Amino acid sequence: MEKTIDVKGSILQAYIVCKRQAWLLSRNIGPSPDNPFLEIGKLISQEYYKHDKKEVYFDGVVLDLIRQENEVLLVGEIKKSSRAKSAAILQLKFYLYKLFKNNINAHGKLLIPEEKKTFDVQLSFDDITEIENLIEEISLFLSSPSPPQPQKIKACSKCSYKEFCWA
Amino acid sequence: MKRPIYIFSDGVLRRKNNTLYFESEGVQKFIPVENTSEIYIFGEVELNKRFLEFLTQSEIILHFFNRYGYYVGSFYPREYLNSGYMILKQAEHYLDTQKRLSLARTFVEGGYKNMRQVLKYYQSRGIDELERYIQQMENLFGSVSNINDINSLMAIEGNIRQTYYSAFDLIIDKDDFKFEKRSKRPPKNALNTLISFGNSMMYTIVLSEIYRTHLDPRIGYLHATNFRRFTLNLDVAEIFKPIIVDRLIFSIISKNMLKPEHFEQDLEGIVIRDDAKKLFIDELEQRLSTTISVKNIGNYVSYRQLIRIELYKIEKHLMGEKEYQPYVTQW
């Protein structure tokens, strides 16, 4: 590899669910644009939280929404269901980590408006080591010239890469 | 579901707030942008840059046809699914002669097999004379694996298609729709006009699907790339022309949906009237949304999705994941 691949939040999250997906994302092979689940995701973040600042780009990551709450920056990540909750929390922690690296202290909130649920997320020192190890593992994995073959897993049925993987 | 919009009348296309807006002879029409996948323009339409910018933002392609129904060109908005990786792979398979040939052969193979299936189908319905044509096509195809340059490959493909077309008179058997011989630009009779129109539609449909993938339509394999023209869609259309366009032509002619009055003699050749274009497009849209079952994907997919899946298969071939096997119809 001439250049190490920048691990983005979305890649990190994908990596937890399906490594193949992470590899495809890293090559900018985005999912099929007319997948209904993607549309729903977009609609949800447009529909709710109208008054917050949305889709903020920061150091290679896209923050779903940010809000100033009692002097602390609150970073929200919006999901349509709690299906992939642990991956979503990790993604959020990754954002907090990125902010932390830039000397910004922030709190995280995972928001699932459809289920009326929120989860507070904080970054601990253990998280920092965990994330740094994971980033290293992921960049190593992504340096492979081709993705792993698709494996039928539970996530496939609702995955926007479905047609691509099984074509 | 997003749908294509077809515009036959003359008028003005504009952006109005966040919708597309068409005004024709004082009649105003709003076209919701979120339901539109692509726009086909057959009439004389005026539009401006603001409108094109809006299309780019909304990821909508515009296809232009002249008043004879010949394809003029497309407004292909900036790609929104850019993958440098995929473009490099595409170029790699273009520059490496062996890799390019093997892909080009597959397109010829896919086209041939589907043409053959079409003839076989009519043979099974009792047109025995078709055997001769099938045999001849088989012989021609036999030499494809030994061919080592694109031009000869194109020539063989042309011969196979010529043989296939000359069997049309056996299938159609109507004096008003005699094939005689293939004539293009301008077509010399109604059937040739119909074929040209159908093929142009097929090229633009594939182009529209390519727009929704990571492939660059300017890098084709069988059809020579010169980086200024779309060619990959021509390659992929080879596979679908027989099973989508030709079958459709047979079906509308046999149902007497098209009459000689639908065609007019122009200075240069035979042209197809707007009502016939509309009829053809209606049937085409119906065919494209017809679903069939495809192994691997699991459930039923429409012909339009099938085209997209074909493109994904090509992407996977380029990535070295899975060797590309063209879609061949089962009946």
Ligand code: SF4
């Ligand atoms: S379809 Fe399955 S294998 Fe393919 S990216 Fe999605 S989850 Fe991974």
